[in-house]
Amino acid sequence: MPRAFITGITGQDGQHLASFLHSKGYDVYGMVKGQSNPHVGAVLEEMPFIEMVPGDLADLPSLVAALNMAQPDEVYNLGAISFVALSFNQAELTANITGLGVLRMLEAIRMVGGSQNNPIRFYQASSSEMFGKVRETPQNEQTPFHPRSPYGCAKVFGHDIVVNYRESYDLFACSGILFNHEGPRRGIEFVTRKVTNAVARIKLGLQHELVLGNLDSKRDWGYAGDYVRAMWLMLQQDVPEDYVIATGETHSIEELVERSFGEVGIDDWRQYVRQDPKFFRPAEVDLLIGDSSKARERLGWMPEIDFPTLISMMVAHDLQVEAAKAGIEL
Template sequence: MAKSALITGVTGQDGSYLAELLLSKGYEVHGLVRRSSSFNTERLDGIYQDPHTANRRLFLHFGDLNDGVTLINVLRDINPDEVYNLGAQSHVRVSFDQPVFTGDVTGVAAMRLLEAVRAARVRTKIYQASSSEMFGATPPPQNEETPFYPRSPYGVAKVYAYWATRNYREAYGLFAVNGILFNHESPRRGETFVTRKVTRAVARIQAGLQEKLYMGNLGAVRDWGYAPEYVEGMWRMLQHSEPQDYVLATNTAYSVRDFVQMAFDHAGLEWEKYVEHDERYERPTEVDALIGDYSKAKTELGWEPKVLTPELVKIMVDADVQELDDERAGRNIRIDS
């Protein structure tokens, strides 16, 4: 009998890649989506249009991580073998503007889901999407034993969710794991996130449709990987014999300035001509450097990254150039000044 999985945040970058991965492994996949007046499932369009899946093994359920009753009902109805909690307010800069909301849907909601699993009395394995932002000001390299020192409401909320997951694992014997993922990007990354903001701007500037790119702190150092590889790591964590927490990273370091320069270079542009500073994009408290040590995941899960930052930049720029070409073929696009 095929395994089944429930994914919260299924319409996001990671959720869509994870849904594709699980479907390719023969799973029946269920996704939790919030009800709204407009569709927000474009990242899943490829799955819907795939004649080999044709909606036969992908099911979407209306629900919200703030609604514990619905979570219990959905879990009872599905009785999934695996649950992946990827739902969150995941934009770090926005978390300073909406700290209470972020704390609820990113932190407390993880506890709500864990309690729903316990209340529904389903035997399932649970993956909690933890974040390198939990380390914050703690110097790199960071691994599973590194102390947390979050520097944003988002990081604080993720620390809450991390310890909730650990507590439920130890108190109730749940198979619950934390995947402490460092920055992982792709062409499906939201347009307001810094990497996609950069690569999309490069495509538009190259096409003469945008004049400037306004950025915040170019000195921040990050460990950037490729999202499709990271969702495989999530899956591997739930296939392990014992529930444990793992860091997924590349153990490489590039500044935001490096990312910008590589993106513009790939398009044959001199980045200094187009990039300007805007203090509105600065965080009240900055995380200077996040560089992950994924040794445990390599040893115990057989996981390691293949796509590193320079190749990732090219993948994302090429995708945004192609997307813009497709858009321009269908309609006129305004110039942003």
């Protein structure tokens, strides 16, 4: 059975990827930092097939030990300080984990190696936030980077060091430049889930207001379950390359809000929404939309869940969760 090692295993993508790889017959190993990660229990309850391994992206020896323990065929580096707004307040930590963590993992892979006939294959989770103040629309693999946050800057370093190690050491290392991808497993701090959860709570009478920042920002939103398929496909190719993964459609945050309220039958959504300057970023990314032609042609990848279906799925999930917590029958 092939073996996969996933950092960021308790996050949205880590959970989706673990489930997908398990269905493909993989032994799945997930890296967790320390002994008190509050999400580990819930993840293992849903996916008991995952074997958790201790490790820390800030500590190279722990990564070497983790790889020696798991002996993986494939490594998926999804671990990061991934909340863009937080990166402005914790810029150094973001650079250390999101940026230098990639370098440490590549070094660990170079040291552990795998067998000569079956070297470890490496996937890096790059981000559309690297494009930032975009130079062209839509963005593809050749579009120059102009990040607008410490998170974006750290991701650019991670992306570039993957290219460097691929070219310097002939590692099978590639990056997926994934545009925004969401779903019911998304953290509550991210704007999509913040919106769908608030809408559910407002519908149930548990909350009376949704406070947001910029409603005009536009993003290319897809479903996380679709995007982890692309990660796996990249590591099944004969040659390692980088790919943009996106839907090719863009939607504003205002459209996200309007559609989410519409899912619960609320048309006059503006009475529930307030903008607060504290939620505006110091440097905003106004528009992101990806051109995934290369992935569609070479990987045969296509998104299956469209934007309306994604929002409907998320609102329905949050209605169920919030109603259960409050003891409300739907």
